Amino acid sequence: MSRIRGNVLIVEDDMQCGEMILHLLVKASYGVRWAQSREQANFAMLCHDFDYLLVDYGMSGTPVKEFVATCRIHTDNIILISEGPNARNHAKRLNISHWLAKPFSPERLMEVMRGLSSGVQQGIARV
Numbered sequence: 002m003s004r005i006r007g008n009v010l011i012v013e014d015d016m017q018c019g020e021m022i023l024h025l026l027v028k029a030s031y032g033v034r035w036a037q038s039r040e041q042a043n044f045a046m047l048c049h050d051f052d053y054l055l056v057d058y059g060m061s062g063t064p065v066k067e068f069v070a071t072c073r074i075h076t077d078n079i080i081l082i083s084e085g086p087n088a089r090n091h092a093k094r095l096n097i098s099h100w101l102a103k104p105f106s107p108e109r110l111m112e113v114m115r116g117l118s119s120g121v122q123q124g125i126a127r128v
Contacts, residue, residue, distance in 0.1 A: 006029065007031055009034070010045055011033065011055045013055065014037050014060050015057070018103065019035050022110060025110055034051075046071070050075075053079075056079055058081055079097050082100070084103050086102065088101065099113050
């Protein structure tokens with residue numbers, strides 16, 4: 002049995018995207034929970050400890066800036082998921098170093114996770 006690399010909370014309301022992320026991270030030996038709303042995510046963060054958060058920028062509910070501030074109470078290891086070419090700009094405005102622009106490949110997801118994981122281990126953040 003392989004060792005868990007860390008616990009991840011996916012905050013994503015798109016079923017296809019959420020299922021892809023879930024499948025890939027479980028296959029890569031992460032412990033994963035999936036919240037399909039920011040309200041569900043807030044509850045999950047109260048009940049469980051997460052090493053990493055993958056947060057969809059364009060969800061309804063709690064404003065993204067307020068939600069990210071809440072996320073930072075639990076971890077600084079946040080990956081922003083956003084539509085198209087503005088992903089990097091959205092991440093910069095929210096002071097998030099790691100982002101994925103939809104649509105993204107499974108390889109890109111794992112590349113970002115590896116970069117964030119190595120940054121956590123070494124005390125630095127990489128993109």
